[in-house]
Amino acid sequence: MNTPETLEIACSRAWPPLVEEPLGNWRLRWAGGFTGRANSVLAVGDAGRPVAEALRAVCDFAHDRGIAPMAQVVRDSPNERAIAAAGWVEAKGHRRGHEVVVLTAPLVTAPPVPGVVVHDRPTPGWWELTLAAGEDTPAARRVLTGGTVGYGVATLDGGTAGVVRGALVDGWLHVGRLEVDPAFRRRGLASALMNTLHTWGAEQGARRAVLEVAEANSGALALYAGLGYAPHHRYRYWVPAPGSCEDSTS
Incomplete structure (x- = not known):
């Protein structure tokens, strides 16, 4: 349990x-x-x-x-x-x-999405989009690369349009740092990144996904609800x- x-x-x-x-x-x-x-x-x-x-x-x-x-x-x-x-x-x-809010969901595989890939190492574009101003420190990079991690990247028009991080632990896929470049929003990239990461996690043996989101972030909560996530606790x-x-x- x-x-x-x-x-x-x-x-x-x-x-x-x-x-x-x-x-x-x-x-x-x-x-x-x-x-x-x-x-x-x-x-x-x-x-x-x-x-x-x-x-x-x-x-x-x-x-x-x-x-x-x-x-x-x-x-x-x-x-x-x-x-x-x-x-x-x-x-x-x-x-x-x-x-x-801590949300969980069963892992459901999805068809591949052109231009969306999970890498075993962060790309330069992944770092650039993941780390906000003032966050790029050695400590931040060590946290984000700690453990067994997959680095989701969406490439569009030759550049990094979106990123996400997935860590495997105890049969869970822990999802974090989902970010889409403002110039590429409202094109379904967030869902594509999440679905691709879910497929990767399932292939690695994870059974369920978990993520954490601020209770006031209504947009993110709506996105995750549409992907099958439900509140577990707060x-x-x-x-x-x-x-x-x-x-x-x-």
Whole structure:
């Protein structure tokens, strides 16, 4: 049975941080500030100590590595209630949205689409379209190439028109970084990339697909619903209340 907790662990393995340390069953993660998922504590299971004490360890881990403390936690779970009770607050300032829907779908193969291919290495065009301004760092490249990964590329008019990333873990195809160049949107490339990646994942032995999307991203949610995705659970990011998690080394 895929509980929210077990699926969160699988998703974390598909998006590997550069540093990961256990805190009981929780996972402290660091990746040079690239994405919330790789630079937060994954608060699933038992931290092995009182939650308030565990959160102090989260603060110390983050401060030692120069990132802001943050927790990723399954929405409405006992851990989320305990984190709120310890004085942390929802990370409403998170750039990509702090409330996230985790969607899953069965993998269905589709006919090949001309110009859409899954590579075993990222192409220069894949990098260019995947990484937003200010994101192209060694840490980002290590996260995005960690694990067993396929790099979907749609080529149109001689250039890279769309990209997507697929990582294989525990029988899942984890989908991320779907992006279509604005000049080539509304041509069905997003669906073509997704369908091609699904076929690749099924050929690699994956049985189902999973992805994460901000709850406020209605356009993406509609696209994924049309491809057979349905909500599995939700998670939120939490941060310390102002002044409650000061860096003891400063």
